[in-house]
Amino acid sequence: MIRIPNIPESVVVKHGPKAWPLGLAGAGLLIIGSLLSWSFDPQVLGDLSISFNPGALQIMAIAQSVLAIILLLADKGPLTSFGEWADTALALRALATWALLFMALVLVAITVEAGGLVNIEPGGWISFLGAVLVFASSRLVLPRETRDLGHARLPDWSEILVIVILMAAILFGTAFALGLTDAWEFVLFLMVVTGVLITGVRAGLLTWLGHVTTRHKRVLMLAAFAVAFLFPFTQNGSDANMSIASQVLIFAAAAMGLNIVVGLAGLLDLGYIAFLGAGAYVGATMSTSAFATIGWKPPFIVVMLVGGCVSATLGLIIGAPTLRVSGDYLAIVTLGFGEIFRLTMFNLDGNNGPNLTHGPNGVPAIPDLTFGSFNFGDTHTLLGIPLARFSNYYFLLLLLIAFIILVFSRLNNSRIGRGWVAIREDEKAAEAMGVNVFGLKILAFVVGAFLAGLAGTIKAHQDVSVTPDQYIFLESAFLLAAIVLGGMGTVAGVLIGAVILKLLPEKLRFFADYRLLLFGLLLVLMMRFRPEGLVASRRRQLEFHEEDEELAVRVEGDIAEVVI
Amino acid sequence: MGIFDQQNLDTFVQQLVNGLTLGSLYALIAVGYTVVYGILQLINFAHGEIFMIGAFGALSTSLVLFRGQTALWVLPFMIIGAIIASVGTAVLMERFAYRPLRHAPRLAPLITAIGISVFLQELVRLNYNHVPFTSWNPFNLPDAKSRIPFPQIDVVTGPAFQIGGVTIQRSAIFTIGALLMCAALLWYFINRTKTGRGMQAVSQDADTARLMGINVDRIIVVAFAHGAVLAGIAGVAQGLQNNNIDFRMGFLAGLKAFTAAVLGGIGNIQGAVVGGLVLGVAEGMATQYIPGQFGGSPWKDVWAFVLLILVLVFRPQGLLGAKAVDRA
Amino acid sequence: MTVTAEAVGAKAPTGVPLLQAEGVIMRFGGLTAVNNVTMSVSEGEIVGLIGPNGAGKTTFFNCLTGMYKPTEGHVRLSGVELPPKPRAVVKAGMARTFQNIRLFANMTALENVMVGRYCRTSSGAFTSIVHGPKFRREEAETRERAQELLDFVGLGTSTDHLARNMPYGNQRRLEIARALATDPKLILLDEPTAGMNPLETRQASDLIFKIRDSGLAVVVIEHDMRFIFNLCDRVLCLVRGETLVEGTPDEVQSDPRVIEAYIGTGTDDDDEAGDTP
Numbered sequence A: 001m002i003r004i005p006n007i008p009e010s011v012v013v014k015h016g017p018k019a020w021p022l023g024l025a026g027a028g029l030l031i032i033g034s035l036l037s038w039s040f041d042p043q044v045l046g047d048l049s050i051s052f053n054p055g056a057l058q059i060m061a062i063a064q065s066v067l068a069i070i071l072l073l074a075d076k077g078p079l080t081s082f083g084e085w086a087d088t089a090l091a092l093r094a095l096a097t098w099a100l101l102f103m104a105l106v107l108v109a110i111t112v113e114a115g116g117l118v119n120i121e122p123g124g125w126i127s128f129l130g131a132v133l134v135f136a137s138s139r140l141v142l143p144r145e146t147r148d149l150g151h152a153r154l155p156d157w158s159e160i161l162v163i164v165i166l167m168a169a170i171l172f173g174t175a176f177a178l179g180l181t182d183a184w185e186f187v188l189f190l191m192v193v194t195g196v197l198i199t200g201v202r203a204g205l206l207t208w209l210g211h212v213t214t215r216h217k218r219v220l221m222l223a224a225f226a227v228a229f230l231f232p233f234t235q236n237g238s239d240a241n242m243s244i245a246s247q248v249l250i251f252a253a254a255a256m257g258l259n260i261v262v263g264l265a266g267l268l269d270l271g272y273i274a275f276l277g278a279g280a281y282v283g284a285t286m287s288t289s290a291f292a293t294i295g296w297k298p299p300f301i302v303v304m305l306v307g308g309c310v311s312a313t314l315g316l317i318i319g320a321p322t323l324r325v326s327g328d329y330l331a332i333v334t335l336g337f338g339e340i341f342r343l344t345m346f347n348l349d350g351n352n353g354p355n356l357t358h359g360p361n362g363v364p365a366i367p368d369l370t371f372g373s374f375n376f377g378d379t380h381t382l383l384g385i386p387l388a389r390f391s392n393y394y395f396l397l398l399l400l401i402a403f404i405i406l407v408f409s410r411l412n413n414s415r416i417g418r419g420w421v422a423i424r425e426d427e428k429a430a431e432a433m434g435v436n437v438f439g440l441k442i443l444a445f446v447v448g449a450f451l452a453g454l455a456g457t458i459k460a461h462q463d464v465s466v467t468p469d470q471y472i473f474l475e476s477a478f479l480l481a482a483i484v485l486g487g488m489g490t491v492a493g494v495l496i497g498a499v500i501l502k503l504l505p506e507k508l509r510f511f512a513d514y515r516l517l518l519f520g521l522l523l524v525l526m527m528r529f530r531p532e533g534l535v536a537s538r539r540r541q542l543e544f545h546e547e548d549e550e551l552a553v554r555v556e557g558d559i560a561e562v563v564i
Numbered sequence B: 001m002g003i004f005d006q007q008n009l010d011t012f013v014q015q016l017v018n019g020l021t022l023g024s025l026y027a028l029i030a031v032g033y034t035v036v037y038g039i040l041q042l043i044n045f046a047h048g049e050i051f052m053i054g055a056f057g058a059l060s061t062s063l064v065l066f067r068g069q070t071a072l073w074v075l076p077f078m079i080i081g082a083i084i085a086s087v088g089t090a091v092l093m094e095r096f097a098y099r100p101l102r103h104a105p106r107l108a109p110l111i112t113a114i115g116i117s118v119f120l121q122e123l124v125r126l127n128y129n130h131v132p133f134t135s136w137n138p139f140n141l142p143d144a145k146s147r148i149p150f151p152q153i154d155v156v157t158g159p160a161f162q163i164g165g166v167t168i169q170r171s172a173i174f175t176i177g178a179l180l181m182c183a184a185l186l187w188y189f190i191n192r193t194k195t196g197r198g199m200q201a202v203s204q205d206a207d208t209a210r211l212m213g214i215n216v217d218r219i220i221v222v223a224f225a226h227g228a229v230l231a232g233i234a235g236v237a238q239g240l241q242n243n244n245i246d247f248r249m250g251f252l253a254g255l256k257a258f259t260a261a262v263l264g265g266i267g268n269i270q271g272a273v274v275g276g277l278v279l280g281v282a283e284g285m286a287t288q289y290i291p292g293q294f295g296g297s298p299w300k301d302v303w304a305f306v307l308l309i310l311v312l313v314f315r316p317q318g319l320l321g322a323k324a325v326d327r328a
Numbered sequence C: 001m002t003v004t005a006e007a008v009g010a011k012a013p014t015g016v017p018l019l020q021a022e023g024v025i026m027r028f029g030g031l032t033a034v035n036n037v038t039m040s041v042s043e044g045e046i047v048g049l050i051g052p053n054g055a056g057k058t059t060f061f062n063c064l065t066g067m068y069k070p071t072e073g074h075v076r077l078s079g080v081e082l083p084p085k086p087r088a089v090v091k092a093g094m095a096r097t098f099q100n101i102r103l104f105a106n107m108t109a110l111e112n113v114m115v116g117r118y119c120r121t122s123s124g125a126f127t128s129i130v131h132g133p134k135f136r137r138e139e140a141e142t143r144e145r146a147q148e149l150l151d152f153v154g155l156g157t158s159t160d161h162l163a164r165n166m167p168y169g170n171q172r173r174l175e176i177a178r179a180l181a182t183d184p185k186l187i188l189l190d191e192p193t194a195g196m197n198p199l200e201t202r203q204a205s206d207l208i209f210k211i212r213d214s215g216l217a218v219v220v221i222e223h224d225m226r227f228i229f230n231l232c233d234r235v236l237c238l239v240r241g242e243t244l245v246e247g248t249p250d251e252v253q254s255d256p257r258v259i260e261a262y263i264g265t266g267t268d269d270d271d272e273a274g275d276t277p
């Protein structure tokens, strides 16, 4: 990572020295401005109108300036030892650009929301000026040679500490973001996060983090689960966000099951939602709802297994004849199967066949789960923090996801996983080398279906009612999109994809109407510009870039991969 | 009651006619899948939306230029409107979504197609009656969130013909006629024109064709455009038959047409026509003759999908094709 | 080291040849690519298969390995009839390489060879998920054996290289290692030196001798006459799908019909690196 600045000597003399004080001054102004009032109207964007009582957006601005100051001090000043490793100049440019955009958008937002430019108080203008100055200075800072951060190693304990801090930041950030009720605030927050991430990438920090996390995979896993576990405790008993969170988890669980089929075995399944649906219908019809049509009422754990097995059986029935069909055709066959499932559930109302599902009305009034005396519908208090209905489901789903992740990564790193890769690479050659191609495909299909079935039974209780229109083709497309967006064949990728696809629409209700439009566009753009997804498995990345020799050489060291 | 009694025969012929009408529609759309596949080995799953866009193109032409008049002379303009809309969409789609993915793994164009489908449906649903992000509706177009009535053109719609016990809708005659004409024109184009022969060359061996000086990119655009022309016409036919159109109409029609294309051997244009007709007739018969609770129209689409799966699994090379082998 | 400890142990009764192909016919529509070819291979033998391009050599391999179902004919290994299923053939002890290299490009060298071990291991989903004792044992064994084989073919230092990044000659070796990983009694090599320079070609013949010495029988398709005549115990010449001559290298070399077949079709080209069927 050696960057040799291609800038004439005269320029260095002329601009170099000015950048630094300019930047510090700008950052200072940005902080001062943010402590003052930004907006005349206290009603908009949280409350930005009281001096020395910064609102959420003002805190974000301050955070950005602190980051800018750190980068400047790493360039010249007490933190230069850090600056030797990280490419602070490039990072500062990214940060400054995003901070300027942020301030500009804040001013736009105030203008739009409060009705006119007059509503911006001097503090807003001061902060904006500060952002402009930081931006100007960042253009003057000169890039330097740095050492390769990818090779930097800290003592183990401090790397683990970094992971813990990172996870804490994620927990705090998520809780903070979910607490933002205003769509503008939410979008602006996303902008800051994006800006900071890009800054990290530019500085080389993200690559380094990638290495750190692969070095301490177990710690990362534990920390991630700890964060997920702690999340409900940040909600002060409010169930609104927990409802979204448990929806996200159901979706993520299903997406991860699908990722075994698509990401590992490379089979495109466009009817996967049917397996979730099969589980949900089993859960519903075997529940104690007055509308349940099956008399047998075993304990829920049995229902779950039945749901999984019914789903897996469907997977076997549809898979056995169809998995000989290749590629695109398989996608259509599975799509057809998904539609058959939905239509059948729609029709089995007693008039067009036996009454199993109550047709279009579905099975409503499914009661909450109970394990012994623990009722999922009740609020329980733990550590003085009340945890309501959705928190209960959230914890159960967390367990399920842990199980699915275990299945996913263990299978991936086994003889079976190698077989799947071989099939993806060259099916005929795999067969000629003795790989049981058909058996492995069926296995992926059945395991995927089983896991979706498990998730479905929980979903039935969480959603209270099960109807056919929850299982339309578009839902399968969404699941697929979570994988494509997040990254095929990785756990982290799918989780990110699920969060993006489920959380954003909930939070950005003002574009609710345009949700699907943007979704379609997103799929097209992803395939065009980053087909391997945001957090790509190395191998998948290679598969999508067959002609990129340089990439192949670059990632060779990482390919002996263990997927997180 | 004998099998050949008059009433049974009438029912049978009636279903045959219905099936052929439906089949003509499928065939018109199926050609689009097949032409593109023949040349690119790409299944353009978004083709159903091209059909839908065609229908909306025709509707817009009628509403904007002719205030929804139903005189027969409006029909040609509507067809032209449909063709412009669908061809325009198809060409843009090829240029900006598919072309960059020519050498990508097959998963990529497939997912792109899903994206395009959703995008186009939503575009029509949300923005048909106003310019995006405004509420400006210069031509007073109707809201496309639900079904929109389609202009019922004189002569080609109206009272049905009655032949014996069999009812033949006027629009059915239009649809079947459109298919016959399109098939003939297409045959002429492919076998008798230079571009058509270029298409054949590219579909046999794109690299060699390129070396022989054929502009492969142009041929691909032409293929997309051809499929779109027929899909646009199909959109008009569908509108005339059902009296209304909606933004979802492309999904099911597209899938069934795709089945038809596979049934006829994908890549084979005559096959697509045959496949469409066979599928249509099969569907008509299934609706009539599957007895009991699982028959009739609630299960109609289920049987169509079952047929789709059976065809793809047991006859992926189609009725006319031969089995392909992977060479080691 | 011996490559096939297990395979050698399972010796066929003496007298029965290891591989027996009888009257194999393969037709594609009107074209008869392989016409009534009979071949037998004994243990520890290196048999050469020559013939001009398009003679049907690769197709014959495909018939032997179950990748094509022969229109007519029988293939027996150690006296047992082989079904036309690639997996069963590999399991029975016959492995192959491909004329146009078909490695798993995005897997490392080691992983490629480990895939070859698939049919000799049996850990299922359950033991893989719970990391049961069987899984641990098999995984360790697979890894060890794969590394041994990489050393054997001379790729011991390329373990973690991606197959697609490896030089052409090494890819050919890797394909051989992958085939050896299935513990075959007989290995079929389809033009193992195509596109190689003279040095690499000599190394390849050394490797083939080494494989033979470890107790395997080898059938090798080649165009390079010098290569084949100094390597093989016996040579079969195919022309237009039919056996033209069979005999020792000297006999075949001096047969006027062979010379005519090659000169007549003008396809004695050693140079077809990018040759794909």
Ligand SMILES: Nc1ncnc2c1ncn2[C@@H]1O[C@H](COP(=O)(O)OP(=O)(O)O)[C@@H](O)[C@H]1O
Pocket: B325, B326, B327, C028, C031, C033, C051, C052, C053, C054, C055, C056, C057, C058, C059, C060, C277
């Ligand atoms: N799957 C197939 N379908 C049709 N023809 C084939 C097939 N495989 C091979 N052939 C034909 O069989 C003949 C023999 O080919 P091949 O076995 O590859 O020759 P070679 O001796 O060069 O390896 C060729 O004419 C080839 O075109």
Ligand SMILES: [Mg+2]
Pocket: C057, C058, C059, C099, C277
């Ligand atoms: Mg050959």
